[in-house]
Amino acid sequence: xxxxxxxxxxxxxxxxxxxxxxxxxxxxxxxxxxxxxxxxxxxxxxxxxxxxxxxxxxxxxxxxxxxxxxxxxxxxxxxxxxxxxxxxxxxxxxxxxxxxxxxxxxxxxxxxxxxxxxxxxxxxxxxxxxxxxxxxxxxxxxxxxxxxxxxxxxxxxxxxxxxxxxxxxxxxxxxxxxxxxxxxxxxxxxxxxxxxxxxxxxxxxxxxxxxxxxxxxxxxxxxxxxxxxxxxxxxxxxxxxxxxxxxxxxxxxxxxxxxxxxxxxxxxxxxxxxxxxxxxxxxxxxxxxxxxxxxxxxxxxxxxxxxxxxxxxxxxxxxxxxxxxxxxxxxxxxxxxxxxxxxxxxxxxxxxxxxxxxxxxxxxxxxxxxxxxxxxxxxxxxxxxxxxxxxxxxxxxxxxxxxxxxxxxxxxxxxxxxxxxxxxxxxxxxxxxxxxxxxxxxxxxxxxxxxxxxxxxxxxxxxxxxxxxxxxxxxxxxxxxxxxxxxxxxxxxxxxxxxxxxxxxxxxxxxxxxxxxxxxxxxxxxxxxxxxxxxxx
Numbered sequence: 360x361x362x363x364x365x366x367x368x369x370x371x372x373x374x375x376x377x378x379x380x381x382x383x384x385x386x387x388x389x390x391x392x393x394x395x396x397x398x399x400x401x402x403x404x405x406x407x408x409x410x411x412x413x414x415x416x417x418x419x420x421x422x423x424x425x426x427x428x429x430x431x432x433x434x435x436x437x438x439x440x441x442x443x444x445x446x447x448x449x450x451x452x453x454x455x456x457x458x459x460x461x462x463x464x465x466x467x468x469x470x471x472x473x474x475x476x477x478x479x480x481x482x483x484x485x486x487x488x489x490x491x492x493x494x495x496x497x498x499x500x501x502x503x504x505x506x507x508x509x510x511x512x513x514x515x516x517x518x519x520x521x522x523x524x525x526x527x528x529x530x531x532x533x534x535x536x537x538x539x540x541x542x543x544x545x546x547x548x549x550x551x552x553x554x555x556x557x558x559x560x561x562x563x564x565x566x567x568x569x570x571x572x573x574x575x576x577x578x579x580x581x582x583x584x585x586x587x588x589x590x591x592x593x594x595x596x597x598x599x600x601x602x603x604x605x606x607x608x609x610x611x612x613x614x615x616x617x618x619x620x621x622x623x624x625x626x627x628x629x630x631x632x633x634x635x636x637x638x639x640x641x642x643x644x645x646x647x648x649x650x651x652x653x654x655x656x657x658x659x660x661x662x663x664x665x666x667x668x669x670x671x672x673x674x675x676x677x678x679x680x681x682x683x684x685x686x687x688x689x690x691x692x693x694x695x696x697x698x699x700x701x702x703x704x705x706x707x708x709x710x711x712x713x714x715x716x717x718x719x720x721x722x723x724x725x726x727x728x729x730x731x732x733x734x735x736x737x738x739x740x741x742x743x744x745x746x747x748x749x750x751x752x753x754x755x756x757x758x759x760x761x762x763x764x765x766x767x768x769x770x771x772x773x774x775x776x777x778x779x780x781x782x783x784x785x786x787x788x789x790x791x792x793x794x795x796x797x798x799x800x801x802x803x804x805x806x807x808x809x810x811x812x813x814x815x816x817x818x819x820x821x822x823x824x825x826x827x828x829x830x831x832x833x834x835x836x837x838x839x840x841x842x843x844x845x846x847x848x849x850x851x852x853x854x855x856x857x858x859x860x861x862x863x864x865x866x867x868x869x870x871x872x873x874x875x876x877x878x879x880x881x882x883x884x885x886x887x888x889x890x891x892x893x894x895x896x
Contacts, residue, residue, distance in 0.1 A: 362515055364403065365508045368876035372491070374507065375463070375875070378445075378500040379493050382461045385446040385531045386421070393445050394424035397526065401428050401507070406514035419539040423528040427543065430514045430522045431551060438521035438553040439887060440544065440851075441506040442560045442812055444530030444537070447495040452866040460866075463493035481867045489872050490861075496870040497860030498809075502561030505858070505879055509887060520891040521553060530812055533741060533770045533839065537812035541845045544816075555849060556890060557782060558816045561857035561883070563870075565809050574799055574874065576790050577807035577855035578783050580814055581632065582663030582774030584828075585742075586675040587656065588613055589749040589764040591757075593702045594653040601694065604702050604761050606655035607642055609686055613763065614640055616682035617659045622674060625664040628778065628805045632662035639742075643750060654753075656746040663774045664806060668767065669824035672709070672831060679765055680707050702761060710749060710766035711830040716759065717752045729755065734837050741769040741839050748833035767832040769839045772814035777852035778805045782893075786854060786886055793885045797878045809863065813853045818846035856882060 365374050381396050382389035394416055401407050407414045413431060416424040450460040456473070459466040467485070470492060474482050484490045506524050513522050525544065527536025548555060564575045590610045595603025619634040626632075638660050642652035661671055687704045694701035717726050729751040733744050745768040753764060777783045787803050794801040807813070825843045829835050858875040862868050 362405075363511060365504070365511055371504060371508060371876050371880065372872075375491075375496065375501055375504045375870075378504060379463055379495045380461050383445050383447055383495070383528070384449050385529055390446050390528050391422040394426045394528070397426050397445070401426075401510075404511055404514060406430060406510075417539055417543045419528055419536045421535075423536065425525065425527045425536050425540045425543065427540070427547065428510055428524040429547065429551065430510050432517065432519050432521060435519050435521050436552055436554040437556045437890070438523055438548075439890060440555055440558045440816075441509065441522060441524045442537075442558055443499055443503040443506055443524075443526045444528070444812060445500065445503060445526050446528045446531050446536075447498065447500075448531050448864050450494050453494075454866070456866070460494040463491045463496050467492045477867070481862075484861070484869060490869040491872055491875075492867065492869045494868060497563045497858070497868050498863040499562050499857065501860075501870055501875050501879075502563070502857050505561050505883055508880060509883055512884065513887070518888070518891055520887065521551075522887070523547065523553070527812060534772070534812055534815065537815045538840065538842060541815050541842045541849065545845045545848050555851040557786075558813060558849070558851055558853045559886075560811055560813050560853070560855040561879075562807060562809060562811045562855050563857045563860040563863065564874075565807075565863065566861055574794070574801050574859045575804045576787055576801050577804050578778040578787060579776030579805050579853060580772075580774065580807040580811050580855065582814060583770070583772040583810050584661050584663060584668060584671050585638070585658055585768045585770070586617075586661060586671060587658045587742075587745065587766050587768040588679065589746055589753065589766070590655040590657070591753050591760040591762050591764070592651075592653040592705075593761055595651050597649045597651055600651065601697055601699050601701060603651055603653065604690065604705070605651045606653050608690070609683070609705055609761065609763060610640060610655045610657055612682040612686040612689075613679055614657055616678050620678060622678065623661050623671075625662075625666060627664045627776075630664075630805055632664055635659055635661045643746075654750055656750075658742060658768055664776075665774065667820050667822070667824040667827075668771065669827035672765070672767070672827050675765055676707065676709070679763060683707050683763055705761040705763060706759065707763050707765065708759070709831055710764055710833060713749065713752055713756065713759070713764050717756055721755060726752065730833070730837070734834070741834050744838060745769070745833045765831070767828055769832065769834065771828055771832075771841060772810055773818055773820070773846075774806065775813055775817050775853050776805060777817065777854065778803075780852035782890070783852045783854055785893075786889065789889050790856060790882055790886060793882050794878065797873075797881075799874075799878060807855050811855065813855065815841070815846055816849040817851060817853055818843060818849075821847070856886065
């Protein structure tokens with residue numbers, strides 16, 4: 360009698376399609392229900408029927424839950440943490456095919472009727488029969504399925520190592536799931552006497568360009584942080600434009616200075632971070648009128664390899680000040696040309712400085728009320744709330760204007776790298792050797808470029824420079840937080856080994872069938888057993 364549920368490519372494909380069919384788009388009802396469905400699925404395994412205390416759900420806010428499933432060998436302490444996320448991005452781009460977005464077999468079959476609308480590359484992949492299409496097939500429910508298979512095999516065959524499956528919601532927006540999981544991983548380590556040996560993620564292998572079909576293994580993950588600015592000018596009637604200064608005028612100088620600025624680019628081990636870009640720029644007028652827009656805001660995306668939040672803010676201040684100096688010079692030249700005095704120079708200050716000033720002027724209670732006015736608005740996300748808190752404070756401190764207030768907006772993903780760790784070096788060599796039996800070349804990349812939850816383990820900043828993020832993020836400690844100290848406590852190397860796929864977050868998202876169902880199960884089992892043998896011997 361076969362005691363395995365997920366031991367063949369066919370069974371794994373069925374498991375994946377079932378997981379994908381559980382629509383779990385971020386911040387939807389499906390994301391809230393996914394964890395209980397998954398827990399019920401894991402309860403079908405004899406191990407968790409016999410050890411229900413090893414299967415847990417943890418509240419991650421907004422009705423969502425982290426799921427942990429621990430296979431524990433009685434004599435083992437060494438533990439591999441298997442990390443995945445189960446939320447997906449939205450599906451509007453599928454158009455008429457959206458009802459099939461979560462049904463991979465049906466969608467893949469239906470796409471043959473739309474081949475003329477596909478690019479040549481996508482059409483060739485579809486006709487090859489080697490790809491399965493659908494939202495979440497690649498990013499990243501296949502990774503979760505692979506971890507479920509590992510847990511089942513380990514429990515049935517009683518591998519002398521511990522595996523802790525940890526799958527989370529909300530990776531695609533704020534990583535509330537992983538930020539919750541970090542603290543629970545610390546607690547589980549203490550409760551069960553676990554020794555975390557490796558944090559193993561199975562995010563998919565991303566192509567490095569439109570024609571790249573190589574497969575990769577990642578020994579770290581890129582970081583991301585979001586400097587932001589609130590621009591406060593001086594209002595006036597559109598008929599008397601130089602009696603004021605539009606916030607859009609001020610913002611244009613900072614955005615030009617920030618976009619693609621090479622000062623923010625980092626290089627390490629032959630790899631480079633993408634250049635910074637603006638993710639949003641807008642004025643804050645709620646309605647049309649002939650009053651000029653005097654408040655505006657912008658968000659900028661900055662990727663990280665080595666820099667801390669404090670270092671990024673120092674660089675942001677430098678760049679913003681240069682931009683505002685140009686803004687002031689340009690404005691003065693216009694005023695000279697028009698023979699008017701104009702308004703005062705624009706100043707640059709940090710949110711932390713604005714907050715201190717506002718407390719001194721208004722008192723702590725009034726500042727708290729102004730913040731709560733924003734925090735209680737459920738229609739705004741953490742980014743909007745961050746900007747609106749600054750706006751509320753600056754409206755009450757208009758004597759500081761015209762001004763540009765610099766801040767951070769969530770989320771923040773620290774960069775992590777384990778390329779020099781002996782276990783990771785050995786594991787990568789083993790994975791590359793094992794992949795050759797499938798005629799696959801597995802190249803190493805030092806920083807996973809898709810952003811992932813590995814950012815919240817193995818945090819190694821012991822200078823406490825994260826406080827620059829805490830002080831200058833308006834919603835920090837209210838609707839957003841990062842468990843920095845618990846992250847430091849999870850001091851084990853990271854590795855990402857996952858299936859090959861293409862076009863994450865696009866309507867042509869697809870998973871390579873052989874990579875997912877034939878190659879990856881062998882690679883991951885080989886990896887876990889090598890670590891198991893390494894610990895036993």
